[in-house]
Amino acid sequence: MKLQDFKGVSITQIQQAIAQKKQSFDENWLGRSLAYTPYQPRSLDLKRKDNIYSIFRLYDYKDSNFLHRAKELEKNAKTFIVESLEFATYLRRYVCVPILYDFLILDSYQLLESLVYGADSITLYPKYLEQSKLKELSDYALRLGLERVFCIETQEDLTKAIFSKADLLNINENFSLIPLIPKEKIIISPINAEQNNSNYINALDAKIIDSTN
Template sequence: MFKITNEQIKQSKIELEKRKKIFSYDMLGRSLSSNPFFPKEVKKNLQRINGEIKFISIIKEEKEEKLLNQALNLEKDETNCALCIELQPQDIQNLSLIRRYIKLPLLNKQFIFDQYQILESLVYGADFILLYAKFLNLKELKSLLEFTRYLGLEALVLISDKEDLSKAIFAGADILGIYFLQTFDEISYKKMISLIPNSKIILACNNIEKNEIKKYQNLGIDVFCKDK
């Protein structure tokens, strides 16, 4: 669901350099003056209300028409509080297509490691981004979080162990996504959640069976991620 490989990281960096040559950072920044997209309220959507179960559905589709149709269908499901858009780095413009028709906040699922990508996310219509604590040091994570908020966006920081959590907390993350890379169970989640301050919004980013969702919610999960 959120697993990323070294090959994907390498490819993301290659694609980013290509995009920078076509559309420089300064050009991207200047385009904000005519940007029709204003970031939506993310935290309010994710926070639990009266014990209701909320989901972020993940959409992956290369063809624009199918991508939009899936998004429109998922928006009809009142349990969805946001949509996670999984696109190839070179296809980020498809975010704009969805944004024109969808009211739910959109999460850009791309691997982000550069301020350019955050600015790009804002320009094309994302409301929040995904940061992998595992692949960023504390200084990098803190810097990217600060820039994200400077632009009016939010960040979902993905953590998979205590080291990731410590890094995320010290960097100032408010929205934490727990994703165990190997096996996971109720005990694993319970141990991780017990270390997270109550003020944080917690997402379960592993696929959890429908009949077990309530059990995990009782541990302190605010939002569940699921494939479309």
């Protein structure tokens, strides 16, 4: 069954927004603008060395307390996750932690855009993409220097991610996938209250924490 929406936003609406952006600033223009961006992508470096790393998901940069909150979290954060490019640009000015842009990527234009706005890495969602398109976007992100986090929920998602050269997997609380994942892969995930024990935590390289908690 073809998926119709992503986090409450229709796929058609996302596609239309991309098309409108291309009319205003085409991909060639966006590519040329990379020469003037002050931001170069940084490595997430999430391979666990000792204790599990923390990744914080941030919201609502218009909140007056947002920057103070981000600076406090920066002390313990390995990465910040954001869901808007404007948010990424704002955050990049003030913190040293790498930024993961988490939104549905459907087009190579979005990868260029992410780089221009200052993201260090992007999320790819296998369940929304055909295998060939997923690999195409993954390969292009690599050429741009963007790290890729594959958000997987099923064995099919995992297979598609592996064939697209995935190194970093967000299992999105589905710990049943772990026995199927090659050992060299980096695994991250949110952890719910029932999973907050050593058996689950020790399976991860990093845990995703909602900054509103």
